[in-house]
Amino acid sequence: MSRRPPTLRDVAARAEVHLSTASRALDPQQSGRLTAETVRRVTEAAAALGYAPDLLAAGLKRRRTRTVGVVIADFENPFTGPLSRGVGSVLAEHEHVALFAETEERGDRLEAILKHFLQRRADAIVVTAAHVCDGAVLAGAAQDVPIILAIRGVPGTDLPTVLHDDFNGASLAAAHLLDQGHRRFAQLSGPVDIDTFQRRRDGFTARLARDELTAATGGSSASSATPAEGRRLMALVLAEAAAAGEPAPTAVFAPSDVMAVGAIEALADAGLDCPGDVSIVGYNDIPLVGHLSPPLTTVRLPSEELGRTAGRLALQVIADPGLETEILRLPAVLIERSSTRPPAG
Amino acid sequence: MSRRPPTLRDVAARAEVHLSTASRALDPQQSGRLTAETVRRVTEAAAALGYAPDLLAAGLKRRRTRTVGVVIADFENPFTGPLSRGVGSVLAEHEHVALFAETEERGDRLEAILKHFLQRRADAIVVTAAHVCDGAVLAGAAQDVPIILAIRGVPGTDLPTVLHDDFNGASLAAAHLLDQGHRRFAQLSGPVDIDTFQRRRDGFTARLARDELTAATGGSSASSATPAEGRRLMALVLAEAAAAGEPAPTAVFAPSDVMAVGAIEALADAGLDCPGDVSIVGYNDIPLVGHLSPPLTTVRLPSEELGRTAGRLALQVIADPGLETEILRLPAVLIERSSTRPPAG
DNA sequence: CTGTTAGCGCCTTCAT
DNA sequence: ATGAAGGCGCTAACAG
Numbered sequence: 001m002s003r004r005p006p007t008l009r010d011v012a013a014r015a016e017v018h019l020s021t022a023s024r025a026l027d028p029q030q031s032g033r034l035t036a037e038t039v040r041r042v043t044e045a046a047a048a049l050g051y052a053p054d055l056l057a058a059g060l061k062r063r064r065t066r067t068v069g070v071v072i073a074d075f076e077n078p079f080t081g082p083l084s085r086g087v088g089s090v091l092a093e094h095e096h097v098a099l100f101a102e103t104e105e106r107g108d109r110l111e112a113i114l115k116h117f118l119q120r121r122a123d124a125i126v127v128t129a130a131h132v133c134d135g136a137v138l139a140g141a142a143q144d145v146p147i148i149l150a151i152r153g154v155p156g157t158d159l160p161t162v163l164h165d166d167f168n169g170a171s172l173a174a175a176h177l178l179d180q181g182h183r184r185f186a187q188l189s190g191p192v193d194i195d196t197f198q199r200r201r202d203g204f205t206a207r208l209a210r211d212e213l214t215a216a217t218g219g220s221s222a223s224s225a226t227p228a229e230g231r232r233l234m235a236l237v238l239a240e241a242a243a244a245g246e247p248a249p250t251a252v253f254a255p256s257d258v259m260a261v262g263a264i265e266a267l268a269d270a271g272l273d274c275p276g277d278v279s280i281v282g283y284n285d286i287p288l289v290g291h292l293s294p295p296l297t298t299v300r301l302p303s304e305e306l307g308r309t310a311g312r313l314a315l316q317v318i319a320d321p322g323l324e325t326e327i328l329r330l331p332a333v334l335i336e337r338s339s340t341r342p343p344a345g
Numbered sequence: 346m347s348r349r350p351p352t353l354r355d356v357a358a359r360a361e362v363h364l365s366t367a368s369r370a371l372d373p374q375q376s377g378r379l380t381a382e383t384v385r386r387v388t389e390a391a392a393a394l395g396y397a398p399d400l401l402a403a404g405l406k407r408r409r410t411r412t413v414g415v416v417i418a419d420f421e422n423p424f425t426g427p428l429s430r431g432v433g434s435v436l437a438e439h440e441h442v443a444l445f446a447e448t449e450e451r452g453d454r455l456e457a458i459l460k461h462f463l464q465r466r467a468d469a470i471v472v473t474a475a476h477v478c479d480g481a482v483l484a485g486a487a488q489d490v491p492i493i494l495a496i497r498g499v500p501g502t503d504l505p506t507v508l509h510d511d512f513n514g515a516s517l518a519a520a521h522l523l524d525q526g527h528r529r530f531a532q533l534s535g536p537v538d539i540d541t542f543q544r545r546r547d548g549f550t551a552r553l554a555r556d557e558l559t560a561a562t563g564g565s566s567a568s569s570a571t572p573a574e575g576r577r578l579m580a581l582v583l584a585e586a587a588a589a590g591e592p593a594p595t596a597v598f599a600p601s602d603v604m605a606v607g608a609i610e611a612l613a614d615a616g617l618d619c620p621g622d623v624s625i626v627g628y629n630d631i632p633l634v635g636h637l638s639p640p641l642t643t644v645r646l647p648s649e650e651l652g653r654t655a656g657r658l659a660l661q662v663i664a665d666p667g668l669e670t671e672i673l674r675l676p677a678v679l680i681e682r683s684s685t686r687p688p689a690g
Numbered sequence: 691c692t693g694t695t696a697g698c699g700c701c702t703t704c705a706t
Numbered sequence: 707a708t709g710a711a712g713g714c715g716c717t718a719a720c721a722g
Binding site: 017019021024033034035038057059060061062063135177 | 691692693694695697698699700
Binding site for chain 4: 054062
């Protein structure tokens with residue numbers, strides 16, 4: 001184990017050429033300038049020795065490591081998988097690699113991770129875990145390395161960004177419920193410090209407002225997107241309605257599928273049936289929600305495509321640092337299942 | 346953007362000491378041999394400049410990159426999250442980082458990824474995506490870098506390995522069903538080229554054999570662990586029983602939760618109810634299976650802990666390459682929900 | 691076309 | 707206790 005791998009030196013010696021000739025022969029960009037014969041000799045020697053270039057040493061000189069750091073909020077989040085695959089595969093197609101790290105939503109981790117990626121000489125960094133208050137830290141890091149924002153934007157920064165179109169996605173949810181004839185709405189609020197949840201809330205609210213309607217919220221917002229928080233908020237909405245002597249809403253928007261799961265449970269706790277009494281729309285279309293009871297109507301996000309786009313942006317900005325920044329928004333699509341139906345009566 | 350980060354040279358200049366003095370001052374192992382005053386000056390200069398050592402350059406000399414490659418089968422697999430977090434966090438606690446790559450279960454990818462990690466000078470590699478036929482490739486790579494097997498073992502290799510105790514986990518499932526009084530069993534077969542699925546099958550079979558019972562299989566095995574394959578195999582089991590003029594089994598073991606989901610659907614297709622007519626035990630306890638209808642009885646795996654163990658093994662073998670290899674098996678636990686109940690009648 | 695010569699940024703014997 | 711010098715493995719001018 002751990003025998004020393006062959007170096008370019010060994011290859012050159014075996015091919016009986018100079019070190020730098022070997023280097024050139026192995027570089028597709030330069031091998032054109034060499035005799036076919038020399039190239040053949042070097043290639044052969046390299047193959048015989050099982051030579052593979054040391055990417056660290058190469059990067060040291062070339063000032064490019066072909067590495068892109070990716071900051072993930074939560075490895076256990078269901079869309080982390082598709083997202084990672086998206087950026088990973090785009091990068092791989094261009095001989096780059098992704099380095100993943102996780103903040104676990106802890107505020108202080110982001111800065112440490114960015115610094116670490118810098119020490120590893122990442123050529124660019126994709127941040128998918130930004131909180132709205134991270135502007136300064138991101139701006140600071142952006143002076144040293146190109147940064148791409150994905151999934152979560154940060155208002156006020158001018159970094160290249162690719163987001164799900166959450167405003168539109170949530171509008172889709174609202175439109176669907178309106179189409180079905182609902183008029184009494186509630187929406188559960190996601191964590192307030194995350195940009196995407198704000199946009200979902202705004203999108204849902206705006207679509208209702210067009211029809212001069214509003215949604216109850218229960219007066220609280222989730223500390224994190226979990227079933228437990230969904231359950232808590234749904235119960236609050238119900239309690240609020242009861243306290244005001246009003247009937248419960250017939251349609252509820254949960255800005256994440258897991259919160260929707262909790263909401264359905266809260267309804268059951270209160271003796272209400274989904275979708276019989278209350279319709280629910282979730283968000284994300286995570287695995288298995290189509291197999292819940294009832295199968296959840298939800299908004300699907302093109303997470304892998306978003307990952308691919310983020311990867312592409314990273315490669316672009318590496319190739320041309322002077323690139324003008326832009327904000328891309330990828331469209332969501334409503335997946336209609338059985339947790340929504342026109343209101344009774 | 347992309348201003349050049351300060352180098353050790355800059356720090357030395359600012360502290361008015363020699364390059365190598367600065368190097369020593371910043372190395373906790375060596376700073377003892379310097380005047381407290383010099384150390385202070387250097388530390389201060391480093392802080393003022395925001396100096397962070399270039400890990401690539403350091404690794405080049407030190408022949409340690411503090412990087413561990415992790416080969417994942419599938420980023421979208423639900424236990425990939427906990428697993429990644431486990432190894433990532435253990436490594437982070439010891440100033441190492443994980444580099445993740447994905448085979449997507451494609452046979453040719455493993456070799457390419459191993460080679461790539463070598464080129465990046467990973468200090469060790471954790472392979473969680475091994476197929477039983479990968480022995481040669483792994484043995485080859487193991488000559489150049491320490492390799493740890495996790496989740497999936499490879500019979501015949503002697504690499505340090507940490508696995509879920511699938512044999513025991515599947516026995517638990519069988520024991521549970523036997524306890525409930527079931528006597529007519531089926532089990533769906535997972536992909537044959539993956540070690541874990543073989544062990545689950547063997548564990549289930551062995552426990553039944555102790556009571557002199559056997560399980561029908563439908564005569565086929567899954568090409569991949571998906572709901573569609575679960576559905577197909579369950580239908581085959583039903584058809585097989587019908588063709589033989591026998592009653593359907595009352596208890597089914599699905600070696601993965603997603604296959605269980607498909608199996609439940611196949612039962613419904615055949616007009617059978619789970620758990621009314623047929624009990625099902627899944628495997629993995631992935632998110633949301635507790636919210637299915639019926640909530641799935643399943644076997645939970647300590648995936649994050651497994652990741653942590655794999656990370657620990659990697660660090661161990663980096664510190665001491667002569668470490669004797671061992672195979673660890675982490676215990677599974679049966680999570681009893683509502684998809685199983687004693688047979689009717 | 692190919693060899694020579696400098697480094698990339700850091701660490702690590704040697705001396706002193 | 708600190709400076710000097712060489713090299714990790716590779717690439718990139720610059721010669722010839």
